[in-house]
Amino acid sequence: MLGLVLACGCSSPGRPRDEGAAHVESPPVAVVAADPAAHADAGLVPDAPGAAADAAGAAADGPAITDAPMAWSAERERLTLAYRRQHSDPDAADIAIDPRVIVLHYTASGSATATRRYFDNLKMEAARKQLAAAGAVNVSAHFVVDRDGTIYQLQPVTRFARHCIGLNHVAIGIENVGDEARFPLTDAQVAADAALVRSLAQRYRITHLLGHHEVMGFRDHPYYVERDRAYRNEKPDPGPRFMALVRARVADLDLHGP
Numbered sequence: 429m430l431g432l433v434l435a436c437g438c439s440s441p442g443r444p445r446d447e448g449a450a451h452v453e454s455p456p457v458a459v460v461a462a463d464p465a466a467h468a469d470a471g472l473v474p475d476a477p478g479a480a481a482d483a484a485g486a487a488a489d490g491p492a493i494t495d496a497p498m499a500w501s502a503e504r505e506r507l508t509l510a511y512r513r514q515h516s517d518p519d520a521a522d523i524a525i526d527p528r529v530i531v532l533h534y535t536a537s538g539s540a541t542a543t544r545r546y547f548d549n550l551k552m553e554a555a556r557k558q559l560a561a562a563g564a565v566n567v568s569a570h571f572v573v574d575r576d577g578t579i580y581q582l583q584p585v586t587r588f589a590r591h592c593i594g595l596n597h598v599a600i601g602i603e604n605v606g607d608e609a610r611f612p613l614t615d616a617q618v619a620a621d622a623a624l625v626r627s628l629a630q631r632y633r634i635t636h637l638l639g640h641h642e643v644m645g646f647r648d649h650p651y652y653v654e655r656d657r658a659y660r661n662e663k664p665d666p667g668p669r670f671m672a673l674v675r676a677r678v679a680d681l682d683l684h685g686p
Contacts, residue, residue, distance in 0.1 A: 577616030622677035
């Protein structure tokens with residue numbers, strides 16, 4: 429069932445889109461271990477299933493989240509900090525963030541495993557010249573939502589991830605497997621995204637919910653910080669239809685748009 433190709437809706441199939449990557453205190457979500465038999469070929473088996481199962485027992489509310497940590501290293505942390513200093517804050521001393529925005533994306537593919545594998549890569553591929561010139565660290569996201577609504581958490585939501593120009597320093601990135609053409613995003617993904625957004629909004633000081641396609645229209649907001657004024661892009665994901673459906677389910681949260 430799993431086959432994560434994170435083309436991230438903004439580039440050629442099989443590649444994640446540009447800028448599009450531990451749980452916090454007593455989260456109101458059920459973190460569950462992946463079934464090794466079911467997911468061994470997917471590359472999304474948790475690193476510590478016992479710990480994930482323990483967390484599940486302490487959190488009864490919210491959507492079930494499968495813990496599937498992406499590859500991490502001291503070098504990746506160093507490159508992430510270098511990127512943050514280059515684009516957000518030249519004086520940054522760490523890669524911790526205080527999330528205020530949730531940005532939804534799509535992968536532009538029908539698979540989940542390749543996405544995770546792509547995110548595991550340490551550096552941005554040289555062939556993606558604009559992105560490589562903007563920083564060495566590879567793109568990533570915090571969550572991936574598969575087509576059946578399964579939610580995978582790849583890294584802590586309080587860690588800076590490169591998924592969205594101008595907002596990485598305050599944004600949680602959620603990738604959805606699919607697009608609006610070959611692999612239309614599903615009702616299960618709408619429900620999963622809405623449940624995840626609701627849970628995150630209860631845990632953090634989230635004020636805005638955006639689609640990746642809406643970010644460039646957000647440049648005048650104080651949250652948007654990009655030190656390189658020429659560094660921008662226009663992205664289609666996840667699209668107005670999907671955003672409208674998710675927003676309708678979380679309207680009571682009064683989260684702002686672009």
